[in-house]
Amino acid sequence: MTFVHVGPTVLYDLGQIGELDLLSYFDGAIVVPAAVRAQITTEPAATNLAQFIEESTVITSVRPEVREQAASALGLDAAGYEAALLGGLFDESIDDDRRILVLSDDKRLRALAEGLGASVTGSFGVVVRAAVEDKYLSAGQAKRIVSRMDDHGVQLTGQLKTAAIGEL
Numbered sequence: 001m002t003f004v005h006v007g008p009t010v011l012y013d014l015g016q017i018g019e020l021d022l023l024s025y026f027d028g029a030i031v032v033p034a035a036v037r038a039q040i041t042t043e044p045a046a047t048n049l050a051q052f053i054e055e056s057t058v059i060t061s062v063r064p065e066v067r068e069q070a071a072s073a074l075g076l077d078a079a080g081y082e083a084a085l086l087g088g089l090f091d092e093s094i095d096d097d098r099r100i101l102v103l104s105d106d107k108r109l110r111a112l113a114e115g116l117g118a119s120v121t122g123s124f125g126v127v128v129r130a131a132v133e134d135k136y137l138s139a140g141q142a143k144r145i146v147s148r149m150d151d152h153g154v155q156l157t158g159q160l161k162t163a164a165i166g167e168l
Contacts, residue, residue, distance in 0.1 A: 001097070002028030003059075003088050005118075007104030008039035008081060013123040015045030017148045020052040025130040026101065031059045033084035062087040074112060082109060089116045123149060 004026045011032065014020045023030055032053060037060065040046050053060065064078075066087040071078035074086065086109070088100055102113035105122040113120050121129070124146060131142035 001094075002026070002099040002101060003031050003094075004028045004101045004103060005031045005033075005085055005088055005113075006036070007085050007102065007106060007109060008036055009105035010103040010123050010126060011036070011040050011049055012042065012045050013105070013149050014126065015040060015048040015052075016042070017145065018044065018048055019127075019145055019148075020048055022126050022130040022145075023052075023103075024056065025126075025133040028099070028101065029059055030056065031062075031088060033062045033081065033087070034060050035062075035079070035081040035084040039081050063091070063093075066091045082112075085109065086112060086116070089113065089118055 004023070006023060011020070014022060032049075037049060037053070040049050052058070062084045067083045068078050069090040070076065070087040071080075071083040073090065074083070076083045076086075085102070085104070088094075100113075100118040102109065102118045102120045103122065103126060104110055104113070104120065110120045110122070127142050127145050127149075131137050131139060
């Protein structure tokens with residue numbers, strides 16, 4: 001089984017433009033720990049996230065011992081969102097065949113997750129995945145989503161925006 005751990009940068013980016021439903025294109029359990037959710041305080045992202053969690057099947061809890069283990073191994077605050085987000089990588093109670101995908105645009109968190117064996121992608125990877133998986137989401141629509149993200153503060157360089165749109 002795949003567990004898709006969603007970080008605050010991706011939740012903010014997609015929440016600001018009302019596109020959190022794109023997360024449903026990942027085949028696996030969506031994980032948004034309460035500590036991660038608490039990082040999203042800006043509107044409309046906070047309201048959109050609350051609605052997404054209410055209407056979707058989302059795992060929101062992380063066992064305290066798993067958070068402690070992640071915090072200890074990585075030098076993080078056990079009460080912080082980073083330990084909650086990466087805690088699944090330390091959860092030995094889950095089937096060994098599990099696959100972990102971490103969605104984050106934070107370079108440090110991405111590096112930690114990759115170093116621990118997780119797959120990683122960011123906000124644009126979510127849009128690309130949705131465009132590939134959904135025959136009703138055209139490349140043009142996906143490009144408009146990327147442009148809307150850019151308009152709402154994702155702060156893309158021209159080169160990065162061109163690369164993101166070019167992949168679509």
